[in-house]
Amino acid sequence: MKLSVRRCSKVSVCTVLKAEEKSINKIHECGESSCLVTVSKAEPPSESDNDIIPRGEQADYQGRKSANVSYQRPTCPQDIHAVLREMSSMLAEQKVELRHLQRENEAQAAKLGELKQQVQEQAGELTAVKAKTNVTENQVEALMRDREVKQVAFSASLLASGSGIMGPFNAHTNLVFRHVTTNIGNAYSPNTGFFIAPVRGAYHFEFYIGAHGSSHPSAAWLVKNGQHIFIAYEHQPSHYGSSSNGATLLLEVGDVVFLRLLVNTRIFDSEDHHSTFSGHLLFTICTSVRV
Incomplete structure (x- = not known):
């Protein structure tokens, strides 16, 4: 924005606001995110801008000129860092839960291995018992035959x-x-x-x-x-x-x-x-x- 000041022999200094014919874009930092603040282009100065404005009318003039400048209020989305913090917290909880599930899975796998080992041992014991049973049956049959033979x-x-x-x-x-x-x-x-x-x-x-x-x-x-x-x-x-x-x-x-x-x-x-x-x-x- 460019200010133009002209001196008048009859009155005190008059301030004339002269806007350049271009838009001014200013980046406004909104917390953790960036918001775009736009100042609209001012109208080109008219010939009346060069007129001499009495001191008492300067305030009204400046108010009217200010009305010509429009500001777009920054529209900031939800705080990204807050969202990230929440997501990080959820991710941490999920990681903890995942580690817990992994530990449970490892424990269950170990228990399953123990059960398989027990089943194998019991199968071996059962085989041994069957073998002993067969031997015992053979011995009983032999004893019965021997008893019969002894008679x-x-x-x-x-x-x-x-x-x-x-x-x-x-x-x-x-x-x-x-x-x-x-x-x-x-x-x-x-x-x-x-x-x-x-x-x-x-x-x-x-x-x-x-x-x-x-x-x-x-x-x-x-x-x-x-x-x-x-x-x-x-x-x-x-x-x-x-x-x-x-x-x-x-x-x-x-x-x-x-x-x-x-x-x-x-x-x-x-x-x-x-x-x-x-x-x-x-x-x-x-x-x-x-x-």
Whole structure:
């Protein structure tokens, strides 16, 4: 803005306001932000501006000139720094909450890892328990089988029915006792006359041989795996007679025990069962024991 002052010989100094023909823009600092303050362009001076204005009228003139100058009041938006402070506070809270969630997540992840470890350990323990259970079941089954096997006993007579004499034969002949009264464990076979040991142990055997008549003696061997163990022999002068014997044997699993009639001898039996073959398990023996 340019002020022009002219002197008059008749009156005191007159002030004439003369505006340049351009707008004046001034930046007004509003707190933390910048607002634009605009002063509108003044009208070009008229010829009356150069007139001499009496001192008393200068105030009115200046008021009228001031009215020609318009100010645009600064329109400041919301305080940006306040908004930034609020946003910073919210961001800080979110960061704190995020860190809290991260810590919770880490804690839950650690707990999940512990649970997985526990599940794996429990799975291992369950596998071990199952293995032990299987072993226990096998042991129980073995004990049951062993108990069943330990219950071994048999007794049989020579003829299945009726009465009669067998022999004499011109060779040793294996005897088959057909009439079975007891066969616990089914270790004796009435088809072959063989007793086959189901377990290693001590067995006791007894046998009785009936004799009838005076022409031939009666004799039988107790045989183990083809080996003659004991003999029962009777040769009566007349009528009826009998002989017997017995033995306790250590048998391995699969050993065979039976009776064999000697060559040129005979054996008698009837419904009264004079000739019999019996045996039973006394006790089992571990394989580490040697006799």
